[in-house]
Amino acid sequence: MRCSKKSCLSCDLPYYVFPLWSQKGTVVVKLPIAIYGEDVLRQPGVAVPAMTDAIRQLVEAMLETMRAEGGVGLAAQQVGRTESVCIADATGAPRSAELAGANAVPMPLILINPRMTLGEGEEYDQEGCLSFPEIFVRIKRVAAIDVHYKDMDWQDRTLHAQGFLARIIQHEIDHLNGTLLVDRMSTVQKVGVAGKLKRLKKGRCHPME
Numbered sequence: 001m002r003c004s005k006k007s008c009l010s011c012d013l014p015y016y017v018f019p020l021w022s023q024k025g026t027v028v029v030k031l032p033i034a035i036y037g038e039d040v041l042r043q044p045g046v047a048v049p050a051m052t053d054a055i056r057q058l059v060e061a062m063l064e065t066m067r068a069e070g071g072v073g074l075a076a077q078q079v080g081r082t083e084s085v086c087i088a089d090a091t092g093a094p095r096s097a098e099l100a101g102a103n104a105v106p107m108p109l110i111l112i113n114p115r116m117t118l119g120e121g122e123e124y125d126q127e128g129c130l131s132f133p134e135i136f137v138r139i140k141r142v143a144a145i146d147v148h149y150k151d152m153d154w155q156d157r158t159l160h161a162q163g164f165l166a167r168i169i170q171h172e173i174d175h176l177n178g179t180l181l182v183d184r185m186s187t188v189q190k191v192g193v194a195g196k197l198k199r200l201k202k203g204r205c206h207p208m209e
């Protein structure tokens, strides 16, 4: 998921691979982001059977990619993979003060094989997506969720999330089910961004000059 306060970066950098330094001092590769229209975004996530070096490398590359793109969440399909893995980092997001309360959990969150139980209440808020550059729409989400997942130590975890963090997790688990931002839009919203959607499918973020 893209933070709605960020400008579009993936328009300028969609199909290049950049080596970056990870926090551990090793070189990792920023992965290209799959843009609306690419088939992989519709593929459902496949359960990860065990923690392996390949999964660790995928997670590290996803973290670097999310940070480089200014995102607050990312799912495996968005980097061309189908493992049931998604990540979230809401620390720099709007309403981070809200997160410091009920959602005070270490970031980034790495969710492997996540399953979600929806709680009560509904909220509308702006959402963007790294796979839908320049599109921001108000989307209805459940206000609170419980998410069950494996962590990087392969331990079973349950997290209760509210507000913006709950929104990010719902958005990323949507990706793992092949559900996209466009599927959550109303008919009126789709009409409003129809031109942009068409250009994305054609491989262009911006109107032709």
Ligand SMILES: [Zn+2]
Binding pocket: 001, 002, 128, 129, 130, 131, 171, 175
């Ligand atoms: Zn997204």
